[in-house]
Amino acid sequence: MLVDLARYFKENGHVSLTLTTAAGGELAAELRRHDIAYQCLNAKDRASLKSLGRMISYMKKINPDVVITHGNYRLVARIAAITTRVPVIIHVEHNISSYKKMYHIIINRILARFTDSIVCVSNTARDSLLEIEKTYPKKVIVIPNGVNIERFSNSDREEDIVGPLRIGIVARFYEQKGHIFFVEAAERIVREDRDVEFWLVGDGPFRAKIEAQVAARGLQEYCRFFGFRADVAPLFKQLDIFVLSSLWEGMPISLLEAQYYGIPSVVTNVGGNPEVITNGFNGFLVPPKDADALARAILSLLRDKKMRQELGRRAREVFYEKYTIEKMGDSYLDLIGTIYGKKFQPFNEGSQFFGDQHDR
Numbered sequence: 001m002l003v004d005l006a007r008y009f010k011e012n013g014h015v016s017l018t019l020t021t022a023a024g025g026e027l028a029a030e031l032r033r034h035d036i037a038y039q040c041l042n043a044k045d046r047a048s049l050k051s052l053g054r055m056i057s058y059m060k061k062i063n064p065d066v067v068i069t070h071g072n073y074r075l076v077a078r079i080a081a082i083t084t085r086v087p088v089i090i091h092v093e094h095n096i097s098s099y100k101k102m103y104h105i106i107i108n109r110i111l112a113r114f115t116d117s118i119v120c121v122s123n124t125a126r127d128s129l130l131e132i133e134k135t136y137p138k139k140v141i142v143i144p145n146g147v148n149i150e151r152f153s154n155s156d157r158e159e160d161i162v163g164p165l166r167i168g169i170v171a172r173f174y175e176q177k178g179h180i181f182f183v184e185a186a187e188r189i190v191r192e193d194r195d196v197e198f199w200l201v202g203d204g205p206f207r208a209k210i211e212a213q214v215a216a217r218g219l220q221e222y223c224r225f226f227g228f229r230a231d232v233a234p235l236f237k238q239l240d241i242f243v244l245s246s247l248w249e250g251m252p253i254s255l256l257e258a259q260y261y262g263i264p265s266v267v268t269n270v271g272g273n274p275e276v277i278t279n280g281f282n283g284f285l286v287p288p289k290d291a292d293a294l295a296r297a298i299l300s301l302l303r304d305k306k307m308r309q310e311l312g313r314r315a316r317e318v319f320y321e322k323y324t325i326e327k328m329g330d331s332y333l334d335l336i337g338t339i340y341g342k343k344f345q346p347f348n349e350g351s352q353f354f355g356d357q358h359d360r
Contacts, residue, residue, distance in 0.1 A: 001145050009324075072132075075107060088116055090116060112136055132298050166196075166239050166241075167196060167302075171246070175206065179200070198222055199224050240265050240302075241257070242267075251272035251275065252273070264308050284297040317333055
């Protein structure tokens with residue numbers, strides 16, 4: 001999402017720079033591939049006074065007009081933007097607030113006072129933020145995530161592939177994503193249909209635990225682990241069913257990508273998932289932590305090719321209607337222009353993130 005948004009800003013005539021306190025990784029590599037400027041401050045402790053000092057020093061150097069911070073833990077960037085008096089400060093919440101610790105909530109409340117706008121990626125995330133953090137309602141808006149389809153060659157899936165039907169989950173191996181329930185559902189499914197494969201795409205701290213569960217349940221011949229993939233298009237093109245077994249969510253990018261590829265989805269009824277999936281229309285919603293319900297929904301799709309095709313067709317329609325990069329990018333530019341216009345002067349489309357036209 002961050003890379004797609006940075007690219008969209010650049011393609012619309014603005015200068016976009018991605019700044020992080022951490023060292024470069026896969027994100028930096030993807031930014032390089034798309035010729036997006038970035039700076040890694042390589043701080044060992046990303047929340048220390050030293051990393052804050054580096055961030056403040058760098059912001060003074062680049063003198064940005066707009067800073068957009070992402071995620072609950074990006075406190076250093078938000079404090080640095082406030083300290084250096086950046087004209088427009090926007091913070092993006094990618095998840096619901098119920099998982100946050102109390103000290104995060106308190107700090108977020110304080111920082112919200114000096115933040116121009118807080119963007120939530122789903123209505124559920126906004127409701128959660130307002131209920132738990134008791135922040136400023138007029139500052140909190142919803143801009144759904146969007147996907148830049150230029151990252152993919154085309155949305156044509158590989159049809160009639162010889163072999164078992166492929167059921168895939170694309171998610172970081174973390175408690176939030178509920179992989180264990182995906183594995184439990186897989187165990188139930190193979191009791192009734194052995195002509196299946198379960199694809200697990202991603203990496204993270206829970207991967208070894210899930211691999212051990214797969215082995216303990218005798219599912220090794222049915223499960224394939226692909227690790228982290230920067231290019232997931234070839235895998236999406238081969239999937240027959242997409243699954244997310246999440247315990248909580250904001251609005252997962254992988255679900256939007258599955259919609260783009262016209263893959264019927266079975267996802268838990270949490271967070272922004274029901275804002276994307278209408279049960280029985282472009283996929284199925286199941287309760288979280290319910291492997292039986294997950295297995296039943298997957299089996300119903302496995303047994304009905306015509307239903308898979310119809311739900312997949314509708315999934316693609318929903319994507320183009322709501323979740324393109326153009327819809328997301330334009331919403332951010334409109335928001336920036338509105339804030340900037342109220343503070344300084346009317347938004348100038350031709351500026352480089354509004355240039356240096358305002359009075360510092």
